[in-house]
Amino acid sequence: MKRRSGLKIMTGLLRLLTPLLHVMLGCITLGTLGYLCAIFITVLASHLLLTVAGLSPWRMGFGVTAAVMIVIAMARAGLRYGEQTCGHYIAFKLLAVIRDRVFGALRRLAPARLEGKGRGDLIAVVTGDIELLEVFYAHTIAPVCIAFLVSLIMTLRIGAFHPLLGLLAAGCYIVVGAVVPLLTSRMGRAYGMEARGRLGGLNNVFLESLRGICEVLQFGQGAKREEEIRQKTLELNEVQKGIRRHEGASSSWSGALVMALPLLMLGAGIALHVGFPAVVMTTVMLSSSFGPVLALANLSAAMDSTLAAGERVLSLLEEAPETPDVLTGRTPDFSGASVDHLTFAYEEEEILHDLSAQFGKGEIVAVTGKSGSGKSTLLKLLMRFWNAPRGSVRVSGIDVGEIETAHLRKLESYMTQDTDLFNVSIRDNIRIGRLDASDEEVEDAARKASIHDFILTLPKGYDTKAGELGDTLSGGEKQRIGLARAFLHNAPLLLLDEPTSNLDSLNEGVILKALREESSESGRSVVLVSHRKSTLAVADRAYAIESGRLS
Numbered sequence: 001m002k003r004r005s006g007l008k009i010m011t012g013l014l015r016l017l018t019p020l021l022h023v024m025l026g027c028i029t030l031g032t033l034g035y036l037c038a039i040f041i042t043v044l045a046s047h048l049l050l051t052v053a054g055l056s057p058w059r060m061g062f063g064v065t066a067a068v069m070i071v072i073a074m075a076r077a078g079l080r081y082g083e084q085t086c087g088h089y090i091a092f093k094l095l096a097v098i099r100d101r102v103f104g105a106l107r108r109l110a111p112a113r114l115e116g117k118g119r120g121d122l123i124a125v126v127t128g129d130i131e132l133l134e135v136f137y138a139h140t141i142a143p144v145c146i147a148f149l150v151s152l153i154m155t156l157r158i159g160a161f162h163p164l165l166g167l168l169a170a171g172c173y174i175v176v177g178a179v180v181p182l183l184t185s186r187m188g189r190a191y192g193m194e195a196r197g198r199l200g201g202l203n204n205v206f207l208e209s210l211r212g213i214c215e216v217l218q219f220g221q222g223a224k225r226e227e228e229i230r231q232k233t234l235e236l237n238e239v240q241k242g243i244r245r246h247e248g249a250s251s252s253w254s255g256a257l258v259m260a261l262p263l264l265m266l267g268a269g270i271a272l273h274v275g276f277p278a279v280v281m282t283t284v285m286l287s288s289s290f291g292p293v294l295a296l297a298n299l300s301a302a303m304d305s306t307l308a309a310g311e312r313v314l315s316l317l318e319e320a321p322e323t324p325d326v327l328t329g330r331t332p333d334f335s336g337a338s339v340d341h342l343t344f345a346y347e348e349e350e351i352l353h354d355l356s357a358q359f360g361k362g363e364i365v366a367v368t369g370k371s372g373s374g375k376s377t378l379l380k381l382l383m384r385f386w387n388a389p390r391g392s393v394r395v396s397g398i399d400v401g402e403i404e405t406a407h408l409r410k411l412e413s414y415m416t417q418d419t420d421l422f423n424v425s426i427r428d429n430i431r432i433g434r435l436d437a438s439d440e441e442v443e444d445a446a447r448k449a450s451i452h453d454f455i456l457t458l459p460k461g462y463d464t465k466a467g468e469l470g471d472t473l474s475g476g477e478k479q480r481i482g483l484a485r486a487f488l489h490n491a492p493l494l495l496l497d498e499p500t501s502n503l504d505s506l507n508e509g510v511i512l513k514a515l516r517e518e519s520s521e522s523g524r525s526v527v528l529v530s531h532r533k534s535t536l537a538v539a540d541r542a543y544a545i546e547s548g549r550l551s
């Protein structure tokens, strides 16, 4: 992943905001007005006191001032409410938009990107990072703009008494809102990174222990695991203590400054001989207007993790897929598939070396080989999940890279090694193979996959939701549902990855017979990957992959 600067990340994130810009402007306006109301309540209160003492700086009587104060106080509440509503509206609306775009990106990138290394990262983006951006959209952009605007307005207002006082005010805002947070965030950043790293480590150990709880219990590892988790928790606790200490220190610094700086203003006013009422007004104005800049100081703590999250989200959105979809390409009828002098490596290590094979129309071709020999890889290449750098993969004599992707998916029906079920009815789970299939067609496919009778024994038959069954479906049952899906898809080329690995020989027999019939009746071609010898019986031809080569 390429690294980018904080500024780049922020511009990237801001660009996602464009459709909601008007709401953001509304939010900033309301927020700025809200703060100004809060400031002027205090300022007007001092004005009231000066009026009583006969030193009124502005031409406003006691009654008018009091009335204005009441109006402002009420407006303040409404404005604050409006600002918060706008901010959160933007944030959640945007999160929905971003989630949608991230899912779109995942669809483009899958399946190559969803396996192997970096998959954990990807899951972190989807589950955690998008949520973190809420901080940026709801609690960062608007506060920064509001702090800038309020400080600018107050600088001008104080500057109206004396330009030098205005300058002094600007300096004070910069110190509290920018200098102190920047100085202290450097230290906080190191703590923050460390804490996140340790939290990740703790989560890993915890999840791992949960997942392997049976093994942990069986091999008496409970105490050891518990000790490990305890140790990691203690370490995390130490770092978090550091963070709290640091946060305490930086907020006491800001607090002290907010107290001291108005005294400076007082001194400056007296030195510049602006007169007693003006000295009081400028001092009160400054001391009551630190709210927005103080809010910035608290932001910087969350900023690092927000930026890191933003970077991961942006990178994902921009990532180029391994095999971009072919939108306009050739759409041949199926007349067989082949690989020719195919050499392939995921990374450095070559998985397939100079491999050539034919998968003729109407043939059942078995591909056998040891686990890890590259059988699944061969199927993924036939599906064009990855590009083959050397050699060619052809369907109907045409390189798969030239065939329209949607068409290629129609020609090929791929059953993966493990079948994932969605939490919909078993019927709809099978219907994923072809969305417009009728109930009869679904059941027919289930019969061929030798799972129909089993489904009828479920509490609600075909309408049983996969989730209701929990983990009670066995590997073999899932596998047969996956097979039914592949049958239903009705493609002329069936790519089956170990379709019978979890089945007893009875069910395997039924399925192999169904395959035989499919192939001879409807002329379907089948590539049957298996490490079992029994499957060879139905095959017209067999290839064995040994150390990447066919024999």
Ligand SMILES: Nc1ncnc2c1ncn2[C@@H]1O[C@H](COP(=O)(O)OP(=O)(O)O)[C@@H](O)[C@H]1O
Binding pocket: 115, 116, 117, 346, 347, 351, 369, 370, 371, 372, 373, 374, 375, 376, 377, 378
């Ligand atoms: N996405 C991937 N990235 C890196 N290596 C992979 C990936 N998928 C599979 N491999 C490796 O390629 C080899 C062949 O895998 P595979 O085709 O799944 O073997 P088989 O299906 O014959 O058991 C294995 O060593 C496996 O670890």
Ligand SMILES: [Mg+2]
Binding pocket: 372, 375, 376, 377, 417, 497
């Ligand atoms: Mg495999």
